[in-house]
Amino acid sequence: MKGTHLGEFEEIILLLIGVLKENAYGLALVDAFEKQAGRRVAIGAVHSALSRLGEKGFVDSEMTGATAERGGRRKRVFTITAAGKRALLNARDLRVSLWQQIPDLAVGRLSFDV
Amino acid sequence: MSDYYLPPRWSDRLLEYFIKGDLLEEIQGDLFEYYQRIGHMSKWRSGAIYAYHVLHFLRPFALKRISQNSNNLIMLKFNLMIAWRNLLKQKFYSAINIMGLAVGLASAIYIALYINDEISYDEHFENSERIVRVASEMALGDNYWHFAVSPDPLAAAFKSDFPEIEKAARFRSAGSLLIKKEDEVVKMPDFKYADQEMLEIFKYETVYGDLEGALVDPNSVVLTLSAAKKLFGDQNPIGLSFTTINNNTFQVSAVVNDLPPQTHYHFDLLLSMERYPDARSGIWLSNNFHTYFLLREGVEKEDLEAKFPDVYEKYFGPQLQAVAGISYKQAMSSGGLIHYYLQPVEDIHLTSHLDIELEANSRIEYIYIFTAIGVFLIIIASINFINISTARASTRAKEIGVKKVMGSFRRDLITQFLTESIFQALIAAALALMIVFICLPFFNVFVEKEFVNPVFGAPNLWWKVLLAAFVIGLLAGVYPSLYLSGFSPVDTLRGKTSKSGRKSIFRNVLVIFQFATSLVLIIGTLTVYNQLSHIKEQDLGYDREQVLLIENSQSLNNTVLSFKEDLLTIPEVAAVSNTPFIPSGDATSDAAFEPVGAGNVDDPVSLQIWSVDPSYLETFGMDLIEGRTFEAGRPADSSAIILNETAARRLGLEDPVGNKVRVFGDFRVAGKQEFTIVGVVKDFNYKSLHQDVGAMGLYMGTHAGYYTAVKTNSTDYQGLIERIESTWDKFSPSVSFSFQFLDTIFDEQYRAERRLGEIFMVFASLALFIGCLGLFGLSAYTAEQRRKEIGVRKVLGASTSHLIILLLRDFTKLLLIAIVLAVPISWVAMNSWLEGFAYRVSLGPTVFMLGSVIALIVAWFTVSYQSTIAARANPTTNLKYE
Structure with missing residues (x-):
């Protein structure tokens, strides 16, 4: 089994799968990513991340709904597994705990421009 | 299906060939769907965007051929494993292979480094591919010259004659400059006179000040950064001034970065050409200036060179007539040659080996x-x-x-x-x-x-x-x-x-x-x-062993005679001579001579003409074949000359001593036109063993020269140098004592x-x-x-x-x-x-x-x-x- 570390890009894709629910397939994820994160991404990069997430057991997938606009081909729709959800929560907890350790954030005096 | 845009056929084939079977359908589907959005664009544009995405699928996760289960990948792993095992099994032979190849590769890297450096000379100048230098090739009678320098009026004249030349400017290398700084004297080993346009041709990077008009004022000076640091420390020196030991004052107008080592010339400071009187003499028959042109965009140097001969007669004709009494056509028809050509500045370092280069070049x-x-x-x-x-x-x-x-x-x-x-x-x-x-x-x-x-x-x-x-x-x-x-x-x-x-x-x-x-x-x-x-064992006609050269002696001015006398009181000192010219040194000077009366030549002979003092021959161990050397007390000797054998032969003098020679044309050497031959010295190799000995003449100089040569008969240099130094400090306390050995200078040449x-x-x-x-x-x-x-x-x-x-x-x-x-x-x-x-x-x-x-x-x-x-x-x- 490969490591179960969740990279930044993978984390966003995984979250987007949760956002898009039953419409979470490759191209829709690309669109959602570009809209939400505001940066461009190659379709292949998203597929690559999805394949890694699959190997790590964070997502399940199912082939559904062939349509003409896809040239008669089915799409693979992804869902988050329990392990995926756990990984997301862990990632969030880590961040929250780190943010809380930055003491001055609350009063907004944190200076990032060093 | 025809309602939809169809993606290019090649993409499907490519995907089918490379992509894993279970991923193929969804990928093709996604791409098809994506193509619908870009299909309305121009074919070329949509194709490019689509290709970008398709090619992005060629990554390990999606490829079938070298994915984890591919045969090739397994075989590669396996082959590498066998290679590693064989390497270890045959340690001895592997070591031989790898070591040999590593040493060979490392040498090749070093060689590449060296060559890269050598071929990048002068490319750092912004307009380097448009900058050229004028080289001159000339012949007159039996004399032949091939110089990196050209006459002083050439830059301005050619610029106005040929519109192809955008800018033209001259350098005049002038040796070292001694500058007063508080109580001591700082030596700047390399200064040049330069025209203002030189700054516009080469566009040096400025640190302080501005190049525009920086050399227009006769008293202005452009310093390199390291020269500025030596003189003024870390402050901004613009507007500050310094004074030389001859009490000339210069004001700093700009400081430029030191030229990179990959430049065919360097300088510590540039003085304004306005200050150099000979820069406006208008003489075409004397070559002293390194001349550079900036050509206009699109000008081929060959086309420009082809036009040069059209103006030679205009400039050389009157001067040849006045000086030599022959017309330009006569001079050319009797074997004369005037040929100017252009050297691209980027090629100078590797291909130019003319007389009077600014620095020694490579090959x-x-x-x-x-x-x-x-x-x-x-x-x-x-x-x-x-x-x-x-x-x-x-x-x-x-x-x-x-x-x-x-x-x-x-x-x-x-x-x-x-x-x-x-x-x-x-x-x-x-x-x-x-x-x-x-x-x-x-x-x-x-x-x-x-x-x-x-x-x-x-x-x-x-x-x-x-x-x-x-x-x-x-x-x-x-x-x-x-x-x-x-x-x-x-x-x-x-x-x-x-x-x-x-x-x-x-x-x-x-x-x-x-x-x-x-x-x-x-x-x-x-x-x-x-x-x-072989070179070291050559009989040079002079003795380079045990000769010590004290530098900066021109600072002694008129105390040089007493300095020499004081040095002679040191028992180990056998002879002392002061001169700007030493064998195998850089300084040269030449003039054309013809015999007066006796002698038999058609054309004047170009001589190296060096100013020396009476003890020159003795100090450098040169042999006098005939006649005598100069004598200090004889006023007539101020217009006496000693020739070398080659000069006597080429001037056609059977019995040279007592005869007279004259500087050709209207020129003068040390203010005199006629010289009486008082002696003949055996040929000595004054330049380098790459060349045969040329004709030369020695006359008595009146000014203190750069070198004071000391011939010693002791090998205890330590003690001797201390004594010479203390004598020096008595005469020139502000200039620090520095010296070289003649044989070191000789070795430097090779x-x-x-x-x-x-x-x-x-x-x-x-x-x-x-x-x-x-x-x-x-x-x-x-x-x-x-x-x-x-x-x-x-x-x-x-x-x-x-x-x-x-x-x-x-x-x-x-x-x-x-x-x-x-x-x-x-x-x-x-x-x-x-x-x-x-x-x-x-x-x-x-x-x-x-x-x-x-x-x-x-x-x-x-x-x-x-x-x-x-x-x-x-x-x-x-x-x-x-």
């Missing part, structure tokens, strides 16, 4: 030689690989046989052997980078450059080296892999690997090639060193040759070393092969020495063939190198014999190590073996 031939050496070193190292792999074929034969029986294709075996050789080459490349990294400081000292370590800095070095290693591994592996994979499985398994005839011929040819190359380099090294020692000799020696040693590594491996293998034979011979009574000779004999044959090949090649090569010297050593058989003997001895030594081990082994162990 493009050396670039070719070094490139060749780099390539040969790598070839020699690759040959080791080929030889050892094929020689050891029999040990791998069984492996090959078994693999073939198990169904391995020949292609797979070839891949396996290629993987092995590329693997080793890559290890060698890593090692080479390490060697480069560690040895760079030594290399820098060696070639007198300051390279930044390229290993963690030079862009793309890693890629280039890895690529080179890959290619070398591939090329070196091709023959062995074809050879090894061609074994018949039946033969190998029966233990028969005899195709020995052909393969050993090929191997022998390679060994011969290796040694011939090494030998050429060895002979080259020996010849260069021979020539250098620095390029000496460095060539050293570089040759290092590379010859490396070539021999790598070649011997291969020979060592090969001989170890041969000895191993003939173990049984040796055992049998020994049992039958052969002696150890007999056996060693037996083993040496085969290799010796190859070496002898290599010698036969190498001798003529190196003879031709070294002969053409020696032609650059007027005084050259004859290329006798000794060099070739010595070179061959060195190569033979080293090779014998290498081979006999393994042979001796084999020959001395107990025959019972040898015979038991198998």
